[in-house]
Amino acid sequence: MKSRIPVVLLACGSFNPITNMHLRLFEVARDHLHQTGMYKVIGGIISPVNDNYRKKDLVAAHHRVAMARLALQTSDWIRVDPWESEQAQWMETVKVLRHHHSELLRSLPQTEGPDHGRAHSLAPTAVPELKLLCGADILKTFQTPNLWKEAHIQEIVEKFGMVCVSRTGHNPKEYISGSAILQRYQHNIHLVREPVQNELSSTYIRRALSQGQSVKYLLPDAVITYIKEHNLYTGDSSKDSTQRNETSW
């Protein structure tokens, strides 16, 4: 019986804040890969984006990392990695993938025997694959001019692979058939149906919080407590503990 390919799922994004929907992506992706019979998911990584991405309303990376850590307290297979957020510059997704992939290879146990100490002594089926986990909406963003480099898109789908979880209002098959590169590597793009339709987004959470509305049961309680303690997402940036208070007259 052929052994399953070990897989680690990497999710990049703002996580501003992390929500139950983000956490669901991992669960749904893992179930899907397991049920193909070909893979065994051995880990999950959440990599919050660098502050220099400069997306509107992005709170400081250290908060976003802390919130993800709190959200993952009860998970035994997913962790948050702050490496991307700690770099001096924003970096392309493919570079984050490359970094985590080499980290993954370095952390593998070395085999005993004549070749011991050298990574390529491992049997090919035991080498874990790192796949980019995302919503199907990301596939669509590949079409946005100048957002992604063509060479990077190719490297992502050719060298790593993607696991795309469906999202309301997006038809991933359409995005694939509309792109020559994606079509060529479609065997490496796993489309996952999420039967529980969920339009929950961080944007929705931020808006509800700024309007003083409850977000309980949409994200873990520990994250909600953190947000309240640090006055995040109040809609009034002068109260946000991200910035130093500046007198403004």
Place this chain on the structure above:
Amino acid sequence: MENSEKTEVVLLACGSFNPITNMHLRLFELAKDYMNGTGKYRVIKGVISPVGDAYKKKGLISAHHRVIMAELATKNSEWVEVDTWESLQKDWVETLKVLRHYQEKLEASSCDHQQDSPRLERPGRKRKWAEQRQDFSQKELLEPKTKDVPKVKLLCGADLLESFGVPNLWKSEDITRIVGDYGLICITRAGNDAEKFIYESDTLWKHRNNIHLVNEWITNDISSTKIRRALRRGQSIRYLVPDLVREYIEKHDLYSPESEERNVGVVLAPLQKNTAEANS
């Protein structure tokens, strides 16, 4: 408006809760924000009332488990709790009766409250004053001050509202009393469909001021049916139900192809009851 002028409200949700999910819990949060946001109401409590086993719905597991799961789910809620009265009844109980039961419970404890709390500081005079107050409040029992007693309102999704149209599922007198005497708070994504449904019913239209439609802008489709299906297929339900509920389900292996076959071929209790009464 001063807090003292607002109507205090208790939100009561009836249903199978088979199992309870994060979506059920969200209904309470959305309803509370909405009602408090009108400025006219103050939501003081949420109550989950799981239906009794005699309801005979397909796939309905024992009330004992459903109650425990609801209690686990509301363990760290400051304002939502579980009421077991309905689940403990031998026969199936109409929703109207559950509302009435809970409203009476509120009125009873409200009277006790008034008797127990004389508001006087000077210890010397306390007893005399308390005696006087006791006479006074016994008179009040005959003419209850309804403004001070919190009002129970039925919290539901649009599916319940639209189920009013299913033949023999509800008695029309019950619907009238539910919307007339108590009131409905209905969380819906398709506000237009719900409004249309109200418009097309004379009863609902008459009491439309007592029917609050709350729009849930984001689809959050965590139905119990999907949870049970995922469990049968060995799929994860993490982050769809509270962790304590998920652990309880796993520990007791509650949902299986067998449990889903319960009550197959059995007529749902309200349909049976209302058809029998219609034929008698």
